[in-house]
Amino acid sequence: MTPVVLLGLAVMWAVLLVPGWVRAWRERSGRQTTIDTFHHQLDVLGRHAPRRSVDNPPGARLRVSDRFSNHQRPRTTVPQDAGEAAVRRRDIIVLLSIVAVVTLVGWLVSGIATVGIVHIAVDVVLGLYAYVLVLRRRAEAERLAKVHYLPRNVAQAETPRQRRRRAN
Secondary structure (H helix, E strand, C coil): CHHHHHHHHHHHHHHHHHHHHHHHHHHHCCCCCHHHHHHHHHHHHHHHCCCCCCCCCCCCCCCEECCCCCCEECCCCCCCCHHHHHHHHHHHHHHHHHHHHHHHHHHHHHCCHHHHHHHHHHHHHHHHHHHHHHHHHHHHHHHHHCCCCCCCCCCCCCCHHHHHHHHC
């Protein structure tokens, strides 16, 4: 059994080390053109460049991509933009749905009244949250549908009488 484990460790180390050795050997060989060298320099700069602009404060929050949508998962308690708020709303609705299903199954399996009361309370919270989301979506659609007219700014030439009054 020990030789198999040692062989497995040797293969793992080879998988980790051999590509680096091959890359270093290629870089040391003199067969690179100036374009290859330039591309290599750009790759190195791209790997070591900061991910965000320099203007961000030192304590700027990081963002982790979300695999379910284009939005970014917020790392702060309060979402900072509409995309993060959408992810937060989706996460809350998924969590409430999972809790509702788990409490329903627990209630049906155990038959304990306390679990039934918790399930009903979770259902009420889920329903109210869904209702608030629907109201929010309606208000947003109504806000986008309204037409806001801007006041007309019409330039009028001054009459000689108005110029004299203004001068005095």
